[in-house]
Amino acid sequence: MRILHTSDWHIGRTFHGHSTLDALRGVLEALTDQVRRYDVDVVIVAGDVFDSAAPAAGCYALLTDTLRGIADAGAQVIVTSGNHDSAARLGFQAGLLRDGIHVLTDPAAVGTPITIPDAAGPVHFYGIPYLEPALLRHLWPEARSQAAVLDRAMGLVRDDLARRGGRSVAVAHCFAAGVEPTPHLERDIQQGGLDVVPLQTFAGVDYMALGHIHGRQQLAPHVRYAGAPLHYSFGEGDKPRGSWLVELDADGFAGAEWLELPVPRRVVTLRAPLAEILDDARHAEHEDAWVCVEYTDALPERDPMRRLQARFPFCAKVVHLPAETAERDTRTYVERVRAARSDAELVEAFLVHVRDGAGADDRERELLGEVLDERVRVEALA
Structure with a gap:
């Protein structure tokens, strides 16, 4: 079985005030082409499908078009909710979509899989939506942290799998121990302390598809983050965009290949004196990119954004970061x-x-x- 693991689409997110909807549509169309080209059987979207709990109408249209396009390409789709999503609003889509598209948002159904067979037998897909401990005390009163609720959820997965037998894939949206987050980006789930989920929590399944971190990461051969399909901050500029093509054979996990996705507009950060950034020919290659400028002049320059946008039309952020700062006077x-x-x-x-x-x-x-x-x-x- 071939599985395409993606996550963190963040439909509706803006980039420094600019809409990303059209750029994301093009990237997701390329992902759909990969489903067809690589004969993918199942596509997993591991949470943060939308960027907010109340997405605009155009966001729903993009999601529906993309999921139906993937289904038309021959794959089944399994979608879970993340911390940015409203589980209720995302789950509302489930009844409107056709067979083969599964939207899993109910914590009470964590131990019940979507079973999809291949020539070697059944593969059980367990969707774990983002689990907020404070909202689950009626179900699991003893679980008071991200680590505790994920441990409980994976316990339910392992118990069910022990009864059913066969191969398995689980999907979750969380901070796992050992990840490298993008500073100031993956918000709302605090890294550190009890909110970090130990790697051993994910034992017992053939593949663990994780979401929430925006850069691809491999925590174990069968435990991976796919990252976001689009760059959503300048801190992500050095992180490739794509998804994991995961192979399951009759014995379970057989390997994974990284499939690159197109980058509609590169994201770069330039750090130098303002005059150098404005005049140096070396920066010509960045004139069509999203640009963040950190200019290092000793004093603030007059109207830097207007001057920079004359050369870099997509300059979206300007920060004054002097290369040398005077000694601070502690008096007010x-x-x-x-x-x-x-x-x-x-x-x-x-x-x-x-x-x-x-x-x-x-x-x-x-x-x-x-x-x-x-x-x-x-x-x-x-």
Whole structure:
């Protein structure tokens, strides 16, 4: 059996204020082409199908078109909900879709598989939707953490599998121990402490398809994250986009191959002085990319976004990160102002406050001295 493992579509997510819907549609069409080209039997979508609990109408249309396209390509589809999804809204789709498309969002049904046979016999697919401990106390009162609810869910999977026999695949959306998250991106499930799920929790199945981390990762030969199909932050720029093509033979897991997906627009971060970024010919290759600029000039530059977008039309983020920063004055601005003994010191306190610790340079002090001296002269004549 051939299984395509994907996750974290985040339909409806924006990229620094820009819609990603059309770009994602093209990528998911390429994924559908892979289903046809590689004769895939089952496609797994391991959670975070939508980016929010209340997606816009166009998001539902894209999901429906994609799932039906995959089914038309000859594969069955198994979809679970993630922490971004509303399980109720995503589950509502289930009754509207045709045979062969399974949307699994009910925690009470965790131990009941979707069984799909191949020439070697049945393969049992256990969908584990994102499990919020606080909302499951009526089912599993003793489970008060992500690790505990996943342990309980996988226990139900193993118990059911022991009765049925055969090969198995489980699908979950969580932080597993050993992953490398994208900083500030995979939110809402806190990494660290009890919310990290130990790797041994996933024992007992032939393949574990995980979602939530946006970069591909292999925690064990049969335990993998596929990552997101599209770049959703500049922190993901170095992470490839694609999905795992998983092979099951008569004995279980037989291997996995990474299938690349197209990148509609590259994501790059440029760090250098602003003038260099604006003028250096080496950056010409990035003029059609999504660009984040971290300019290292000592002082903030005037209107950097407008100037950068003249060269990089898709510059979406500008950050001032001085290569060298002045030593911090631990006093508050009010304390520095009150301590000023002259107009020159008052101006210096203001410049230090608004320029990230950098006071006036020698030329600026000379000009300020001239201005202040002229003011004193005019006041004396008044």
